[in-house]
Amino acid sequence: MKIIAWNCRGLGNAPTVRALLDVQQRYLPDVMFLSENHLDRYPAEGLRRRLKMDQKFVCTSDGRKGGLMLLWNNNVKVHKLALDAMFIDVRIEESNNVSWRLTGMYGEFKWANKHLTWSRMRQLYQNNNLPWLMIGDINEIQFTHEKEGGNPRPTQYMQAFQEAIEDCELHDLGFLGDKFTWRRGRIRERLDIGLISDTWAALFPHAALENLEYNHSDHRLLLVNTDYYDGLGNSSGSACPRRFEARWFREKDFCNLVTEAWAEAGETTGVSVIAAKLKLMHAKFHDWDQCVLKKPKKRLRQAQRELEEAMPGPMDDESDTKRKELAE
Template sequence: MNDNVVQWRFTGFYGHPNWRDRNLSWDGIRNLHNKGDHPWVVLGDFNEILLSSEKEGGNARPNTMMRDFRNCLGECGLEDMGCIRDPFTLRRGDIRERLDRAVCNVKWANKFPRSAVINEEHVHSDHRPLILDTKYFDGNIFNQPRSRMKQFEARWLKEETVEEIVHTAWGKGKIQGIGPSLAERTRAMNVDLHIWDRDILIGPKKRINKLKKELEKLRRGPINAESQARQKEILVTIENLLEQEEIYWLHRGRANWLLHGDQNTSFFHNVATTRKKRNQIKKLLDDNGV
């Protein structure tokens, strides 16, 4: 084994849903702790809170249950990693709790000092999805987006108004006296399509984030027929935008051969991201060897 390689352990965790058997969950963590002293992080739904301030609404959590959870983490040398954004990870009716979290030992915290846990927005589930980003606070300048040549986006074909935009842009080029060349007309139409994308569509990811914020606001507000109808409408729109994003990454990943195969957005994202990293200039060497 390479001496420079440091092993670390990740545990996905789900606490026992029955509070009478919650001690079995803590015994499970203790057993894992005794199996080694590697850098260790545990992430998941613990079905328990650490402090009374991590729950709003409903009956108060018995202090003995929170204390047992805290004692277990203390015995295993695990600390709560905190979170970015809203701390309440479960919303059910008028009850909000922080049941999902990540905890780690000192060795893992020292190995990944720039890490963070991001609590994402609710969509279908009553639990928030959690993202563990080991480089959240890096601020690497090479991670900044680079300008690229503007090209046709396949996701535009999912928009109902795309044909109207194309016809209008093509006709406008004729009125403005743009030459009959197909290339000239196409370039002019491409400019209009990107203006439409920027000003109207603003990209699926931005639209999804905007809709998620509106959905979050509605879910925190009063429960009535109008609110529930709007929530259903938003969920349908988000589904359509997620499909557009999948097309976007399929296009970026040059994976057209899988068009009729497994529709896996994460696969296309990884293909595109890997290619970007491979093509990226990370270091330059000057004449002095620096």
Template structure:
């Protein structure tokens, strides 16, 4: 099972939904947790259909702050047990591992209410004896190394959060990837970073999922990075992509000229060899003449990860440029499919499925 938790800082932003669609498309989470949605249930209801989830539950924002939402698939076997403005408690009925508890948490952002967050954490601990995992934006640090730049964190705040975590019998899951999940003023001399988004788990939950992993993802908007929690991470295997001829290429006059010009230069030993050379040339032609959003997105994400891993990333304005480029690319991809689908498919909530792509592509094949 995969869980994504992200403080998205508002779903009203036109850039937010394409970012969420990309996260869901790439990592295929069973449960999606959104923090600081800054919207009401109607927006979450619409988002559920846009990203292809079966169920949702949301806590509306108050004024211009707050808002929590959870979206999940049928495969998650999830049910809501309790909630407030700062948490959503879920019971997961795993058919193999048995029942366990997942909590989406949003700590009070005000310094003067930190003790309220710690007391809330202790209160949640007493609500169930099931194996427990709590994930979200805690707005707290567990050590002085959780912050870089700006003034030092007061020691009493760090110690208070440590005591609350210890009282609840929780363990901080190690983070894979970039170690800071929040940033401010990136690209300037006043840049600050901190790890305030995390996942905590009880010992029984750790025993239930001994191979779990928690990693940071790349999202071009919001000042928080998404977290991906995997219970049993699958080993990545490089997919074998066989060649597929796109019928829409037939309306491109440049391709026929390109193939005719190169055909005479292929070896004349047999037709199969010539066709193999022709396939390789068509692959190169398609890369240069057709949009490859996934490839470009991966390039930008890798560049962001590489730059964030360097020591001078916080005051490098190039990082902000890469994030803006990724945001614009996601918007372009969304507009591209909206146009090809005559707009109303995506507007009415069709998921970005294989059937959807085949349907939207059929119009162009008929021209």
């Protein structure tokens, strides 16, 4: 299956529509998620017909900003879960009766409102436990190396995004191509991303995301192909579908864990043995990630949120003491 996601920055002009038609003809996607399309329901229907897609869901815009649309062909069974000005959430049913979840997301771009994006992500996580792919323009980066030019991104904003990803038990799908998906002048950032659950990765171990060209928008198109690696170097499909996490490098104990995991995997050599050892190490990394890194942090953040909900407004000395006790 092929899925296109694009912040098209408005489809009210002919060149952008022609660019979209060209993309549809070249890549033949089964599903398309378009954000910031600036269309209401009537023009959206006209666009569906021109793209020769069979069905659609639309979250309307005011004609000048916003607007989300999901289009798909009848070879895909799509069931609506929830629609919002920030996302379109659907269940996709495969021909073998296996179902998974696709969420097209458009994050808040104003710094003061970014907490709304993280809140929506956590709400979506609570609503369903299907294998999950979230894709779109999240309007935030995870790490400093995902930005080039301009002022540095405040650490607290990147950390808030990282925490939302961890709380939702999602992982970065990664990408092929240029890592920067948005540009303006000399500033470039990776704002558009695919996030997946472990169960989705296990369901589609050959999937890949490509950052395609810029085309009448300051955002690149994203293309997810669930069969990209099918038959390329792993015909058995036995590779571990869980991805290596770049954030692990920030942990002071990571180097020790690598040494320990390599030693535990055995002392024999040879290409096949080394591949097996790396697989065992990878599994150990993810166990460590879940049990050591994520679990205490998630429990602490949950306790802090519960405390803040119970005690609205600025914390006094007594409530601050309680917060510290929970943290301990």
